[in-house]
Amino acid sequence: MxxxxxxxxxxxxxxxxxxxxxxxxxxxxxxxxxxxxLAGPTVVEAVSAPSHAPGSAALLPTDVVINRDVTFRGGVPVGGWYSLSIFPSGAYNYSGHMHDSGWPSYNFAGACVVRFANGTAFVFETAGRMHGTGESGSRDYNWNRSATRHSIRDAYQASGGGWNARCTSKVNADLNALVNSTIQGVGYVTQVIAILA
Incomplete structure (x- = not known):
């Protein structure tokens, strides 16, 4: 016993x-x-409400997936959505759709910056024009870019999958200024790699 x-x-x-x-x-x-x-996904957007609470974190995610609806304040008749998916293999897809339903035309600028825990930041950026009723041309601006980058795969592996992200969308704004302010929003960066859509 x-x-x-x-x-x-x-x-x-x-x-x-x-x-x-x-x-x-x-x-x-x-x-x-x-x-x-350590950082998990945190998305901040100047013109669209995040779909989850700021600061919520998922440690060491398998994929980076950001999906947002976009609306603008101040009576700007532009709206749409964007989606960014990044995978440990290095594959990614950045796509979106914006529509101008008003009289004036608008230039759209969008940027998503994903910074992995090793300090490497990937900038996904896009810009295009939407024509309003007062100007001939398409009311829509669409983008869809898919590819595979070894540098994304390497950043995933070096970071154990940890990442932080910030996305912004604006109309009639300078794309370079938008990209720079978005990069500053993700914290310390050791290397920036641009991906255009």
């Missing part, structure tokens, strides 16, 4: 140690997130 009691005590000690290790690991992850060492 004494042996059984010792065995039970040993099992209890092992369970206690396991629980303490898990608590320690959870505390470490929380501290790393707070310090900005």
């Amino acid at each position: 004494g042996n059984n009691m010792n065995y039970s005590a040993d099992v209890s000690e092992d369970i206690k140690k396991s629980v303490l290790k898990r608590r320690g690991a959870a505390a470490l992850v929380t501290a790393l997130l707070a310090a900005g060492t």
